[in-house]
Amino acid sequence: MSTPDAPSTVTALLQAWGAGDEGALQRLVPLVYAELHRLAHRYMRGERHAPTLQTTALVNEAYLHMVDARRVRWQDRAHFLAVAAQMMRRILLQAARTRGRQKRGGDVVRVELDESVDAMAMRSRELVALDDALDALAQFDPRKAKLVELRFFGGLSVEDAAEVLKVSPQTVLRDWKLARAWLTEELAR
């Protein structure tokens, strides 16, 4: 959960991370995770008639809530989004896997995000398959796997993804085309 001093903390951590302090990332992750979790719940519970619910909106809201935008460079924002994408992946996958277990009649675990999983465009099993495919892709092409994570789970734009991956937007588009084709093929098997 966010605390009153979260914006300054997160902002400072982002700046430190941007300056090369990897330890800052370690402390950033749980904060972002908690905030996204909270927001996701809120979205799913009360605002079904929101015009569109997009990961982008969720992540952006978390960003606005946690980061003092006046004090960070846009590049830092992209890096925040990248962390958020990774967190989204983790949150959603955890929910999807747990739900899968429940359905198979295993230990009943209270799933915090089951409502959101219900509402997701993709069913749990497919999401788990995609996660596995991404892990496989990361074995021989980590950059493309990261790109899919950024765009699919974080809703990052081409430009944001280019900043995070330190490549040109053209390269992002080329990578995306191939990664998309590979995943489509892999998931169709």
Add this chain to the structure above:
Amino acid sequence: MSPERWHEVEEIYHSALDRPAAERAQFVANACGDDSGLREQVEALIRRTESPDSPVDHPVWTLPESRVLLRESLLGPYRILEPIGDGGMSRVYKAVDTRLGRTVAIKIPKAQFSGRFLREARAISALNHPHICTLYDIGPDYLVMEYVQGSPLKGPMPTERALPIAAAIADALDAAHRKGIVHRDLKPGNILLTESGPKLLDFGLARQTPLAGEPAATATDLGVIAGTLEYMSPEQLQGRPVTERSDIFGLGLVLYELLTGSRAFEADNSASLIAMILTAQPRPLRAFLPNASPALQRVVDRCLAKDPDQRWQGARDLKAELEWIVSQPVEAPLPPASPPVPAARTSRPLRWVAAAVPILLAALVAIYWLRLRPPETPTDTAQNETGLQNSRLTWFNRNGAVAGTLGEPADYWGPALSPDGQQVAVSIQEADGRRGIWLIDRVRQTKTRFAAEARENVNPTWSPDGTEIAYAANFRGHRDIFVRQSSGVGPARVLFQGDVDASPLDWSRDGKTLWYNHSEPAVVLDLWTLSLARPLHGSSLFLGKPVRADWAAESPDSRWVLYRSNEDGVRGIHLQPFPPDGRKWSVAGGSSYQAAWRGDGREIFFDAGGAIMAADFNASAEQPLGTPRQLFRMPPVLVRGRNFFVASSDGERFLLVAQLK
């Protein structure tokens, strides 16, 4: 997969996608060589790239349902009544404009509007035509349109019903084109049939994909394209500009489908479909409608020409033609001997030889042709496209009587008769000095340019089935051998490239061998055979002696060859079994240039002493050649080169390049 292997896949994949769709399959096959696993992988990836659906196309939490508008909810001043359609790109609702009490259709695109799109939408809202669905209003992320009650167009339907519908669509296109608006996505699904005729929907709305310079919202543009592939024009598939003539192509597809109930282009996968749209001719209308008139076939052909320049140049002309056909009570069909030629062959003025077919029929066809010519095409004459007029293609009977001429006077070289005898491919010197290859239709006397890319395009050589023509073209200071579909569609392929001149001579009847001549330092000029099963790899030398051999013709049964060489110290025409078995006969001496086989292989013809000679041929006889006899003395000919005379398949007529004084 290892990163190295993946790197290999990636390189070939991107290189293939950088090429035009039609060339990809060949490129991938070449790049992967014998590695079939690699090839399958790359092919699968390319297929998936074209696939409209991928699980990663939308970020994980984008909920399509969230865009559903509930009944009675308000969107600006519009009250939603009910959903009436859900297309791939948008969702449509029936709604009421609460200010006017008017029923409208509201369309909510799934993609965001671009600035360019909004500008165009404003232009579209100015369109007011009885056959175009009116655009009333543009909201921040929706469009408000005329509510049209009707059913999507569907074929087959009777011709007399289909033609007025097509004419009404042409009229609507004409109105839009005059305002600079192109529909871009004409297809039966975009046309509703109402009580008062057809209504075109979605005018100009197809371009929702990011334009050059605008960032791609999602990388699914390819997917969007794949969705409507069946109705794309060749230029759209090739990424070339979409113009009014793309709509003409679209109308051709619609008309075809209305008449036949079938799609003009249909295939199992997008690669084949693209290839078809780029190169194939749809099945003729007569395959579905035995009574389809040639005029109707031509209208469709002309809409569906691959080259936009060969299509109807304006929707208004097309409409006039459709109305004219409707007004014709009875149409005399052309005889089966002269099937309709592709539309690309029409843009020359008609010159008719009445002797060829009954005069009545000739007049009828002439009327079709003159009407079908686009009025705004400048009237080309032979004078401004050909250079010297020093010869004429002239037919002679066996007794030497002139039996007709073909085309107008020009500087002709080396004519070649198509296997069905309908067309002559011949090299003509053009006004700018280059030599182009032209196809002359014998019955219609029309002339179409086949190849003129190089400075010299000469020695056309028909494939036995008539679908391809090999020829020599001089791009690099000497002649190399190329091949291309005789319809003129598609690119030319290299068959043979060397460092000095190479020229095709004969394409064997079994399709396996192309004879050509080519110099090598050791052999001066020799005959070679190119195995067409594996071009570029299967050339073999025929004589292999330091002699000059420059011409050859294989027998119709592909077991003999007539050729010219100076292997015995004097130049002359020789006969050998093929492949050679050591036997050899001399046919004619030094003054003779070439010989030809009759279609049944029972007689040969050759030139000797200024005359055309004939000799019987009997493969089983010890002496296969009979005693030569003179048929007729030749008129002065321009050049005594390859194919300076050509024999008809029945051996009754001879086409010569007769010199004009």
